[in-house]
Amino acid sequence: MTSDGPEVRDPSATQDAATAAAVEHASLVLALEASGGFTFQLDLNTGALVVSPSFHVLLEMDPDIEVSHEGFLSALHADDRPRFELEQLRARPPEELLQDEFRVVRPGRGERRFRGRYRVLSDSQGVPSEVLGVTIDITDSYEAGRVRGLVLDLSSDAFIQMDADGRITEWNLAAERIFGLSRDQATGRLMAQLIIPSRYREAHSKAIARLLATTPAPTVSRGPLELAALRSDGSEFPVELDLIAAPLNGTLVFSAFVRDITERKALEATLLNRVLTDELTGLPNRALLKDRLTRGLAGLVRSGSSLAVMFADIDRFKVVNDSLGHAAGDQLLRTVADRFVSATRPADTVARFGSDEFVIVCEDVNEGEATAVASRLLAALENPAHIEQRDIPLSVSIGMVLTSDPSHDSGALLRDADAAMYLAKERGGGHAEPFDEAIRGRALARLDLEADLRRAIEREQLGIEYQPIIELAGNQPTGVEALARWLHPARGMVPPADFIPMAEQTGLIIPLGEWVLRQACRQLAAWDRDGGPSLSVAVNLSSRQLAQSDLADTVGEATADAGISPARLCLEITESALMADTEAAGDQLGDLNRLGVQLAVDDFGTGYSSLLYLRRFPVQQLKVDRAFVLGLEQNSEDSAIVRAIIELAHALGLEAVAEGVETAEQLASLRKMGCDLGQGYFWSKSLPAEQVRKLLF
Numbered sequence: 157m158t159s160d161g162p163e164v165r166d167p168s169a170t171q172d173a174a175t176a177a178a179v180e181h182a183s184l185v186l187a188l189e190a191s192g193g194f195t196f197q198l199d200l201n202t203g204a205l206v207v208s209p210s211f212h213v214l215l216e217m218d219p220d221i222e223v224s225h226e227g228f229l230s231a232l233h234a235d236d237r238p239r240f241e242l243e244q245l246r247a248r249p250p251e252e253l254l255q256d257e258f259r260v261v262r263p264g265r266g267e268r269r270f271r272g273r274y275r276v277l278s279d280s281q282g283v284p285s286e287v288l289g290v291t292i293d294i295t296d297s298y299e300a301g302r303v304r305g306l307v308l309d310l311s312s313d314a315f316i317q318m319d320a321d322g323r324i325t326e327w328n329l330a331a332e333r334i335f336g337l338s339r340d341q342a343t344g345r346l347m348a349q350l351i352i353p354s355r356y357r358e359a360h361s362k363a364i365a366r367l368l369a370t371t372p373a374p375t376v377s378r379g380p381l382e383l384a385a386l387r388s389d390g391s392e393f394p395v396e397l398d399l400i401a402a403p404l405n406g407t408l409v410f411s412a413f414v415r416d417i418t419e420r421k422a423l424e425a426t427l428l429n430r431v432l433t434d435e436l437t438g439l440p441n442r443a444l445l446k447d448r449l450t451r452g453l454a455g456l457v458r459s460g461s462s463l464a465v466m467f468a469d470i471d472r473f474k475v476v477n478d479s480l481g482h483a484a485g486d487q488l489l490r491t492v493a494d495r496f497v498s499a500t501r502p503a504d505t506v507a508r509f510g511s512d513e514f515v516i517v518c519e520d521v522n523e524g525e526a527t528a529v530a531s532r533l534l535a536a537l538e539n540p541a542h543i544e545q546r547d548i549p550l551s552v553s554i555g556m557v558l559t560s561d562p563s564h565d566s567g568a569l570l571r572d573a574d575a576a577m578y579l580a581k582e583r584g585g586g587h588a589e590p591f592d593e594a595i596r597g598r599a600l601a602r603l604d605l606e607a608d609l610r611r612a613i614e615r616e617q618l619g620i621e622y623q624p625i626i627e628l629a630g631n632q633p634t635g636v637e638a639l640a641r642w643l644h645p646a647r648g649m650v651p652p653a654d655f656i657p658m659a660e661q662t663g664l665i666i667p668l669g670e671w672v673l674r675q676a677c678r679q680l681a682a683w684d685r686d687g688g689p690s691l692s693v694a695v696n697l698s699s700r701q702l703a704q705s706d707l708a709d710t711v712g713e714a715t716a717d718a719g720i721s722p723a724r725l726c727l728e729i730t731e732s733a734l735m736a737d738t739e740a741a742g743d744q745l746g747d748l749n750r751l752g753v754q755l756a757v758d759d760f761g762t763g764y765s766s767l768l769y770l771r772r773f774p775v776q777q778l779k780v781d782r783a784f785v786l787g788l789e790q791n792s793e794d795s796a797i798v799r800a801i802i803e804l805a806h807a808l809g810l811e812a813v814a815e816g817v818e819t820a821e822q823l824a825s826l827r828k829m830g831c832d833l834g835q836g837y838f839w840s841k842s843l844p845a846e847q848v849r850k851l852l853f
Contacts (some may be wrong), residue, residue: 164828173292193292196224200246200276200284233259246284248276257294269295300389314414320407322346323366334390334395334416351386367401367408376401382417383678414640434508436486436513437493445507445515449566452505452519456562464526466516467555467573468496468533470584475732476548482542491541492550499536500529514552515570523558530554530588553580554588575599606662608644609655611669618642620675621842624852625694625813625835628827633852635692635726637835639842640668640678670710672696677718677725679845684720688853694726694756699733703740708747715753722752726777730758734773742772749774756813760801770808778805782816782836788825795825802829 194211198204203225211223229237238244238257248254254274259267274289316329318324326397329344335342335351342350348357367376379398386392398413432444452463470492489512496506496514505517518529533803537550555576557569572591579598580589589595612618622636642650659665676693683691701707715722727748734741734757745755756777757770770778780801787794798814805812814826817836826834840851 168321187699193290195290196274196287198245198287200242200286203214203242210373213655231262233261236260243547243746245276245287246282248379250276250278250282250284252276266331267295268293282382287778289469293751312415314412314416316342316347316412316414318347318410318412320409321361322348322361322410323411324350326411334387334414335385341845353384353386353392356384364410375403379413380514386736393418398636402516437490437508439493439497439514440505440507442509443509443519445505445509446566448505448507448515449569452517453559453562453564453566455519456560460560462522462526464516464518464521464529464556464558465569465573466518466526466530466533466588467509467570467577468514468516468552469554469577469581471551471581476543477512480544480546487543488541488548490538490551491543495536495779496533499532504529509570515573521558526556526558527588527590530556532587534588551586553577555580555584555591556588557591570598572596578602602658605647605650605655606658606664609642609658609664610662612644613664613671616671618668618671619678619844620672621844622676622679622693623842623849624840624848625692625833626839627825628814628831628834631689633689635694636729636848637694637696637842638672638679639696640672641842656721660698660700663700663702666704669698669701671713674714674717677714678722681720682845683849683853686849686853688849690724691852692724692726692754694728696758697727697729699730702729702733702744707744708751711753712746712751714795721753726756728756728758728779738844745773745775770804770810775810777811777813777820777833779815785814785816785822785836786818786827788818789821798831799829801827805832806830 188230195208197206197213205223205225205228207223218292223818225242229240232240239256242257254276255271256274257269257271261267268289272289272291276288277286277287278286310434312330314334315326315328316324316331317326321342322345324342327337327339330344332338337350337382342379347620348360352360355727377398377400379499381399382394382396384392385395394417396415401408401612402411402801403409430515432437432441432447434441449465456463460615470488473485473488476488476705489508492514493506493508496516499660500506501518505515507515507517509515516529516533518526521529533554534552537552539548542545542548555573555578557572557576559569572595575595575598576589576591579595580587583589597730607803619641621639623639624633625635625637626632640652640656642652642655643649656665671693675697680691711725712722712729715725718809729745748755754777755773755775756779757773757775759780759781760778778801780798783796784801786796802812812830813831813833813835814834817823817826817834817838819838823834825839843851
């Protein structure tokens, strides 16, 4: 059924809708006021302003005071007022949701900061007529943000925040300093194009895209990460970055702390260089050598070629180092290092293995090429080194091993090359010796001999022989020199030239030398008890013994335990031992001199003899080396040297002792030159104690 009459509405339904709208509006206003906001309505024609009750509360105003647009403007901060003049508001885009912030100044009570969202509405003619909006008090959050900004600006790390598009929204003072861009220059720009090197930008974009594609937006923390970054001038530098991606209002926000690690990386490089290179020569050290040798062996799998390892030891380096001092020795090592590098190929490794030892690794070589490298190394040292106004002759002994087996052990290669080097040195030095199995046998035999020597010293299985020392003018014995002897149970008599250098190298010379010292003192006391002549005993002292801080105490105990006067003990020290550390040697000899012990310089003339240390050191004898005595009747040069040494000794108030006297002619020449004492086969070879007793008593 239809009706053509007017529509009849239910008044109760209209009332219910109005009530519901009123309740909804009241709820919204209540919620807004509870969150610290207020609503407002401004008539752009009259300036009438209607606000919700919370306006008075937030601004701490008397609720009975009528609010007007002029009154509102007067409460604003002077810098904010122009934006809220009626003319300015009328010029705003109509119907758009606008946002602005302003500050309300409360005399005596500080400022409050608000954020307003509003629309400008137009009348039926399209003329702006009123503004409707809401505000929220953001003072607390603004202050928190400001404090956060101050804290971030105090940070030494750059703080960068980006939105989901990768555009920079925050950029602290440290970021300005590190990257060379001000906050205004950086804000709003894409971080990837600003501080990430171009070669990494694609990977960066893909990583961001993966995060943005994840639903729901994840919270991701990464770091610390080491990356390369760009400065404003286009230069790259290393940074360490901690990154957090976290959702905010449904989208990801990226926050990063970035620190410049340029100095740290430089320090790490310096420390690594110190760990892997030799400080004196700048060459690779043992650690880096081992790494390169291991990689070289692994490369044999791919190349199918061979690798050569050469072990080089400087001949007579100890003489230079001991005679001229450590500074000269260091200069010599640097000279050899530089010449070795110049003589090898760019791909070869020249490393300092230790002391005066070098190792050269040559990859991708055959036997002929390896031999050619060794020849260049030897040739590089043909010219002497000019050190401290002296021309120092140079030569090296080289051991060489070649392998094409990638499973070869690097330690075994070094051991074999070292064994070949020892053979080269035994054969006079100055040449390269290729390794073979016979050399390995010799090396093993040397190891066995060292072990046997250690046991012999521990079990006191060595012996001592004594060679008489004769006063030349009256041809009377005045003393003996104690000499260690080793009768091996299987090898027989081991020459001193075989085991004394080994004892020096291994440090066994210290217990061996002390044992000889104590045994010699006891033997002198035993001869005294047998009614023999009042003799002195000479004992050789090695450089290692001279370096012991308790040497004088040890010598004093040895003479006291034996019951002999220290004045009857003569300690013989070689020139090289004295020159190893002249200051320390001077202190030690001073202590021994105060003890009353006699001191002799052995093998005088074989090193870089210095009158300075002879004058400084409290020695009583100079011993002329047997090599010069042997040449007395053979050439005039040796005669001149012997005469000069004897005259030097007498000029310094010292006794001259000739070693290795074997003929009557040598004895006659020495007597004519005024030599004081002598020893050698002319009178007797070294003998066991009982035979010496029969000879001299």
